[in-house]
Amino acid sequence: MKAIYITGFMGSGKTTIGLMLGELTGLPVYDSDQEVERSEGKPISQIFADKGEIYFRQKESEVLKTLPVEDSIVTVGGGTVLSDENRQWMNEKGTVIYLDCDIEEIERRLQHDTARPLIAGDRRAHMKELYQQRLPIYLLAPVTISTTYKSAEEVCREIVERIKDRV
Numbered sequence: 001m002k003a004i005y006i007t008g009f010m011g012s013g014k015t016t017i018g019l020m021l022g023e024l025t026g027l028p029v030y031d032s033d034q035e036v037e038r039s040e041g042k043p044i045s046q047i048f049a050d051k052g053e054i055y056f057r058q059k060e061s062e063v064l065k066t067l068p069v070e071d072s073i074v075t076v077g078g079g080t081v082l083s084d085e086n087r088q089w090m091n092e093k094g095t096v097i098y099l100d101c102d103i104e105e106i107e108r109r110l111q112h113d114t115a116r117p118l119i120a121g122d123r124r125a126h127m128k129e130l131y132q133q134r135l136p137i138y139l140l141a142p143v144t145i146s147t148t149y150k151s152a153e154e155v156c157r158e159i160v161e162r163i164k165d166r167v
Helices: 014-025 032-040 044-064 084-093 103-110 123-138 152-163
Strands: 003-008 029-031 073-075 094-100 143-146
Touching: 003 014, 003 084, 014 029, 014 073, 014 152, 029 032, 032 044, 032 073, 044 084, 084 094, 094 152, 103 123, 143 152
Parallel strands: 003 073, 003 094, 029 073, 094 143
Antiparallel strands: none
């Protein structure tokens, strides 16, 4: 079975859904952000502060290509899909699932989260702008699943149902 790549905006549920889907399917789960942190020996916020977003995006692309492309679930950072090369890689190697979530629900989920370097400062304005910039790219994914006001269990059941013919 090809890899399942889970993408979406920050706060859409990628990590939670990925882990639960792994439990349901018995497949190992890889988180590209965690793998970048492990590779660099520091949190993403520190990578951004020390080396900038361009460096982080390059590292993110490198790490993506080291992760298993069969019998695995890979949760990718919200910006991974900004790269044409990354999108092409994921589409060739597996099934890409975009977890869609209303921006208002994302704001609610992230209201106490201070570890997101891309939304520092005027959080609400930055988040909405970033969301609007990325939405057309997210919508290129072959499978879109809404996570708005749904439990993780509901989302996982929907994913299993939607991709059963693709894997």
